[in-house]
Amino acid sequence: MGSIIWRRGTPGRVCYSISKAAMHGMTRSLAHELGAKGIRVNSLVPGAIKTPKQAAMWESLNPEAEQRFMEQQALKVRLDGTHCARMAMFLASDESSGCTGQDFIVDAGLSIN
Numbered sequence: 826m827g828s829i830i831w832r833r834g835t836p837g838r839v840c841y842s843i844s845k846a847a848m849h850g851m852t853r854s855l856a857h858e859l860g861a862k863g864i865r866v867n868s869l870v871p872g873a874i875k876t877p878k879q880a881a882m883w884e885s886l887n888p889e890a891e892q893r894f895m896e897q898q899a900l901k902v903r904l905d906g907t908h909c910a911r912m913a914m915f916l917a918s919d920e921s922s923g924c925t926g927q928d929f930i931v932d933a934g935l936s937i938n
Contacts, residue, residue, distance in 0.1 A: 828845040831845045832936045852866055852867060857926070863924040867916050869931065870907060871902065871908075871909050
């Protein structure tokens with residue numbers, strides 16, 4: 826599991842950003858190391874997924890702050906765990922048999938801004 830946070834340069838999150846950025850390098854290195862054995866290695870990279878922790882955070886903000894956040898996403902939807910679960914199921918299936926060493930971003934387009 827990765828995170829888009831390192832791509833956004835979020836202040837106050839240096840250690841978390843470093844650890845998540847490292848996941849991307851590890852994904853690529855392991856894909857090279859394990860590919861000859863037929864093992865695929867990919868990372869799932871979520872954006873702002875609505876979890877109980879996220880919901881509590883958004884409740885503490887005013888509606889304008891949430892609106893500004895939503896405006897940063899290309900898709901104007903609040904993501905939840907099912908969005909990541911569907912990507913994980915794809916990656917676990919034979920449908921993704923040609924995918925390795927990749928970061929699969931599920932963030933409604935948040936990281937493209």
